[in-house]
Ligand SMILES: Nc1ncnc2c1ncn2[C@@H]1O[C@H](COP(=O)(O)OP(=O)(O)OP(=O)(O)O)[C@@H](O)[C@H]1O
Ligand SMILES: O=C(O)C1=C[C@@H](O)[C@@H](O)[C@H](O)C1
């Protein structure tokens with residue numbers, strides 16, 4: 001039987017970790033932050049990994065770690081760049097429902113006042129807008145459910161995730 005996980009994807013700062021941990025409490029699930037799993041497995045901070053092996057190297061590490069996540073009844077908050085890893089996304093889709101947390105660019109820009117400090121995978125010269133345009137098609141490609149959280153607080157976002165997930169379950 002397919003495992004019962006919820007996998008949160010989306011741009012950095014959309015709230016995958018913030019909403020994910022509360023969602024786990026509401027459902028009585030485990031919470032897995034893929035960024036923290038990477039840090040634990042590598043024994044380094046994300047920003048140290050990016051400094052040492054560059055953005056492509058980080059993406060390879062992220063792809064490998066996410067491809068080997070074996071959890072059930074868990075909310076998995078992924079890193080924003082996980083969608084560059086084909087194997088990781090195929091694995092995550094096979095073990096859960098992929099929920100894309102979506103925000104318009106302007107709102108995201110407001111939230112991310114210090115994006116370098118968050119260790120975002122930005123290539124030289126790439127702006128946040130470029131990154132947004134590059135990634136949105138990937139988030140859309142892998143999403144089973146898309147949740148537009150514009151104007152919603154964390155609790156409202158969680159309610160929306162749960163009601164769209166129930167709708168999807170009822171359709172099956
Ligand atoms: N509706 C909302 N849902 C979730 N977070 C929200 C919402 N509105 C505002 N926030 C705020 O947005 C920020 C989201 O940050 P968070 O670290 O959870 O994002 P993330 O998607 O996990 O980013 P990253 O990819 O860098 O790990 C928090 O400061 C949170 O309080
Ligand atoms: O969106 C990104 O590029 C990233 C987001 C973080 O969660 C980390 O996974 C990492 O710092 C890269």
Ligand SMILES: [Mg+2]
Pocket residue numbers: 016017018035077078079
């Ligand atoms: Mg996070």
